[in-house]
Amino acid sequence: MTTTPKMTETRSEEIVRKHKEFIWPAVTNYYQKPLVADHASMQYLWDIEGNKYLDFFGGIVTIGVGHCNPKITSKIKDQVDKLQHTSTLFPNEHIVALAEKIAQITPGKLQKSFFTSSGTEANEAAILLSRMVSPSFDIVSLRHAYSGGSALAKSVTAQAPWRKSGVVSVGISHAVNPYCYRCPLHLKYPECGVACANAAAPSAQDCGRSVLVSRSHMRWLPHAGDQQGRHGKVHDGNCERDGLRGPDSVL
Numbered sequence: 288m289t290t291t292p293k294m295t296e297t298r299s300e301e302i303v304r305k306h307k308e309f310i311w312p313a314v315t316n317y318y319q320k321p322l323v324a325d326h327a328s329m330q331y332l333w334d335i336e337g338n339k340y341l342d343f344f345g346g347i348v349t350i351g352v353g354h355c356n357p358k359i360t361s362k363i364k365d366q367v368d369k370l371q372h373t374s375t376l377f378p379n380e381h382i383v384a385l386a387e388k389i390a391q392i393t394p395g396k397l398q399k400s401f402f403t404s405s406g407t408e409a410n411e412a413a414i415l416l417s418r419m420v421s422p423s424f425d426i427v428s429l430r431h432a433y434s435g436g437s438a439l440a441k442s443v444t445a446q447a448p449w450r451k452s453g454v455v456s457v458g459i460s461h462a463v464n465p466y467c468y469r470c471p472l473h474l475k476y477p478e479c480g481v482a483c484a485n486a487a488a489p490s491a492q493d494c495g496r497s498v499l500v501s502r503s504h505m506r507w508l509p510h511a512g513d514q515q516g517r518h519g520k521v522h523d524g525n526c527e528r529d530g531l532r533g534p535d536s537v538l
C-alpha cells in the first residue's frame with residue numbers, strides 16, 4: 288500500500304516518506320527530519336535542497352580521507368572500467384598488490400590478509416580465526432558494542448535495537464564498558480582505580496579462556512580509551528588466561 292504524498296512535499300520529505308515505505312524498518316534514520324545527503328566534497332556535504340554543511344560526522348569510510356577524495360575515486364573509477372568482478376578462484380594483480388602493501392606496513396608477523404566486503408564479515412572472520420588458533424571458544428565483548436548484522440555479530444553486539452528476534456550467544460559475554468562520561472560503576476577517574484578494567488577481567492575468568500575482546504565501543508567513545516591504560520589492563524588480564532585479543536573490523 289503506498290502512502291499519500293503531501294500536496295506541497297519537498298524532495299527531502301518525499302525521500303524520507305519513500306524510505307519508510309520501501310526499506311525495511313531495521314534501516315532507521317536519525318532525527319524526525321533526517322538530512323537527505325545529495326553530494327559531498329572532502330569536508331563539505333550538500334543536502335538535496337542544496338544546503339551546504341561542514342561535515343563533522345562523516346561516515347566510517349570518509350572520516351579519515353574526506354568525501355569523494357579524488358585520489359581515491361579516480362582509482363575506483365579506473366578499476367571499475369578495467370575489471371569489475373571476478374571470482375576469488377582466480378588471482379589478480381590488484382588484490383595481491385594491496386595484500387603486499389598491507390604486509391609491508393603492518394607490524395610483526397602480520398603478513399597475510401583476508402579481504403571482506405563488510406565489517407560484519409570481518410568480525411566473523413576474526414572470531415573464526417581466533418577460535419581456530421586458540422584452544423578457546425569464549426568471546427568477551429563490551430556492553431554498548433556494535434559488531435554487525437549476522438547471527439554471530441548480533442550476539443557479540445550489546446545494543447538491544449540491533450539484537451532483534453533474539454540471539455544465540457553461546458560462549459559470548461559482555462564486560463562493562465569503560466566510559467568516564469557516564470561511568471557504569473558510578474565512579475570518577477582517577478579515584479576509581481580503573482575499576483571498569485578490573486570488572487572486565489572476571490568475565491574472562493568466569494568463561495574460562497577468552498578469545499576476543501571487541502573494540503567496537505571505541506568508535507562511539509573515542510575519548511575513553513587507551514590513555515588511561517584500560518585496554519592494556521584488560522589485555523594483560525586476558526593474556527594471563529591464554530586469551531587472544533581481536534581487533535574490530537572498523538578500526
Ligand SMILES: Cc1ncc(COP(=O)(O)O)c(C=O)c1O
Binds near residue numbers: 404436506
Ligand atoms: C564498530 C563496528 N563494527 C562492525 C560494523 C559492521 O559493519 P558492516 O555494516 O559493514 O557489516 C560496524 C558498522 O557500523 C561498526 O561500526
